[in-house]
Amino acid sequence: MLQLLAGCAVGPDYVKPAMELPSDYREAAPWTTAQPAAADDQSQWWTSFQDPVLNDLVDQANLANQTIAQSEAQYREALALADAARAGLTPTVSAGAATSRARSSGAVATAHSVSLSSSWVPDLWGGVRRSVEAGDASARASGDDLAAARLSIQSSLVQDYVQLRALDMQSALYARTTAAYQRSLQLVNSQYREGVALRSDLALAENQLAAAEAEALDLHAQRAQLEHAIAVLTGQPPAKLQIAALPADAGLRLTVPAIPATLPAQLLERRPDIAAAERRVAAANANIGVARAAWFPALSLSAGGGYSNSAMADLFNTPSRIWSLGAALSQTLFDGGLRKANDAQAIAAYDVTVASYKQTVLSAFQEVEDNLATLSVLDAEIAKQQQATDAAKLAQELALKQYRAGTATYLTVVTAQATTLAGERTVASLLSRRLVASAALITGLGGNWHAPTL
Numbered sequence: 001m002l003q004l005l006a007g008c009a010v011g012p013d014y015v016k017p018a019m020e021l022p023s024d025y026r027e028a029a030p031w032t033t034a035q036p037a038a039a040d041d042q043s044q045w046w047t048s049f050q051d052p053v054l055n056d057l058v059d060q061a062n063l064a065n066q067t068i069a070q071s072e073a074q075y076r077e078a079l080a081l082a083d084a085a086r087a088g089l090t091p092t093v094s095a096g097a098a099t100s101r102a103r104s105s106g107a108v109a110t111a112h113s114v115s116l117s118s119s120w121v122p123d124l125w126g127g128v129r130r131s132v133e134a135g136d137a138s139a140r141a142s143g144d145d146l147a148a149a150r151l152s153i154q155s156s157l158v159q160d161y162v163q164l165r166a167l168d169m170q171s172a173l174y175a176r177t178t179a180a181y182q183r184s185l186q187l188v189n190s191q192y193r194e195g196v197a198l199r200s201d202l203a204l205a206e207n208q209l210a211a212a213e214a215e216a217l218d219l220h221a222q223r224a225q226l227e228h229a230i231a232v233l234t235g236q237p238p239a240k241l242q243i244a245a246l247p248a249d250a251g252l253r254l255t256v257p258a259i260p261a262t263l264p265a266q267l268l269e270r271r272p273d274i275a276a277a278e279r280r281v282a283a284a285n286a287n288i289g290v291a292r293a294a295w296f297p298a299l300s301l302s303a304g305g306g307y308s309n310s311a312m313a314d315l316f317n318t319p320s321r322i323w324s325l326g327a328a329l330s331q332t333l334f335d336g337g338l339r340k341a342n343d344a345q346a347i348a349a350y351d352v353t354v355a356s357y358k359q360t361v362l363s364a365f366q367e368v369e370d371n372l373a374t375l376s377v378l379d380a381e382i383a384k385q386q387q388a389t390d391a392a393k394l395a396q397e398l399a400l401k402q403y404r405a406g407t408a409t410y411l412t413v414v415t416a417q418a419t420t421l422a423g424e425r426t427v428a429s430l431l432s433r434r435l436v437a438s439a440a441l442i443t444g445l446g447g448n449w450h451a452p453t454l
Contacts, residue, residue, distance in 0.1 A: 009126025011289020014282045017354050021264045027372035045447045046158050048257035054161050057234055061157050064235025071149040078142035082135035088128040091120035112315050115306030127293025134286035137279045144276035147449055155443035157233045159436045164226040165252050166432030167219050172248040173424050174216035181209040201410035208414055252431055257438055262445055270446030271364050277357040284350040291346040294339045297331035371441035378434045389423030396420045
């Protein structure tokens with residue numbers, strides 16, 4: 001009968017929350033055929049950018065980032081809590097030894113004893129098993145949180161690094177631009193001294209050069225801030241990290257990665273934050289069973305044995321042997337509505353986790369769709385902007401020739417040069433956005449992480 005009761009577990013069995021998923025993503029992108037990947041969060045997805053400096057930085061972050069270290073410690077804590085819940089399934093055994101000496105009515109009595117006792121509360125209604133179920137689910141959620149934290153740090157570092165390299169590209173652009181502006185200033189100054197150019201032309205040339213030099217200095221400040229952010233992500237003080245700038249003609253020197261094709265349903269298996277949210281639903285569901293078990297009576301079993309004697313030499317003789325067996329059944333009759341409140345709280349907590357899980361899924365789809373939409377137009381936008389920039393360069397060359405020939409004002413030259421610079425900066429920015437969006441899409445798809453097989 002006891003074994004039959006022990007097989008009971010009150011409370012609802014867990015069923016994964018249902019969600020209506022689309023058959024495909026709305027936005028299109030240059031997908032590639034998915035390749036088999038290890039079912040863990042250690043796969044080095046960032047190596048697809050083919051930058052050895054980036055690879056080294058992400059490796060450092062994986063080892064030393066403090067947010068990852070915090071999540072790892074929380075995971076170990078969750079594992080320990082799950083083990084603590086599992087301990088409730090086993091009896092408690094304790095041993096004791098005592099010696100006492102007392103005086104009463106002029107007589108002195110001495111007593112010696114050793115004992116071994118055990119107590120056990122059988123899990124008749126499954127409350128402890130539901131606690132174990134909740135603890136295991138919470139531990140798995142914490143493990144998924146660790147994977148999500150690691151993926152988030154990797155993504156932040158990759159995106160910061162891409163933006164830093166884009167600033168290197170823009171700094172090289174400004175170096176070329178200021179050199180060209182200096183030559184233009186020399187030309188205008190020479191013509192001004194000869195009385196060919198106006199003083200306003202010279203002022204325009206001086207203004208243009210100074211403004212470009214100021215913008216170049218601002219780029220250095222932005223780069224320093226990104227470098228500091230990368231240092232913290234890699235777990236070191238900003239003063240200890242210095243990332244060498246790329247050569248002026250290097251460009252971004254990063255490869256646009258191929259994005260593996262996935263279906264919307266697969267996203268639920270590839271995102272650790274979704275997996276964590278779903279595990280928390282399972283934990284909350286189990287906690288309903290814990291609350292329900294409190295409505296039923298509890299049975300306590302105890303047993304003890306040992307020896308007790310006034311003489312130490314005779315302590316372990318057969319006549320000194322003592323033992324006890326006991327059983328107790330208890331039931332709460334009135335608690336002022338505590339159990340009812342705990343039951344309602346467990347159900348409400350479950351509803352919270354279900355809503356959180358569904359919101360996490362919806363946010364994940366939004367993140368993927370946003371980056372797909374960005375990538376679907378960036379290639380065409382880059383091509384169009386490059387055409388516009390090439391046309392601006394030609395207009396700049398023609399305006400400068402016309403100015404030298406005296407058929408155009410210097411304002412025309414300045415306007416053409418400003419248009420060219422803006423176009424080249426836009427091209428650099430678009431190239432950076434494409435790489436950042438690629439990194440965001442890969443991480444939005446879960447990197448190479450997959451939900452562990454149970």
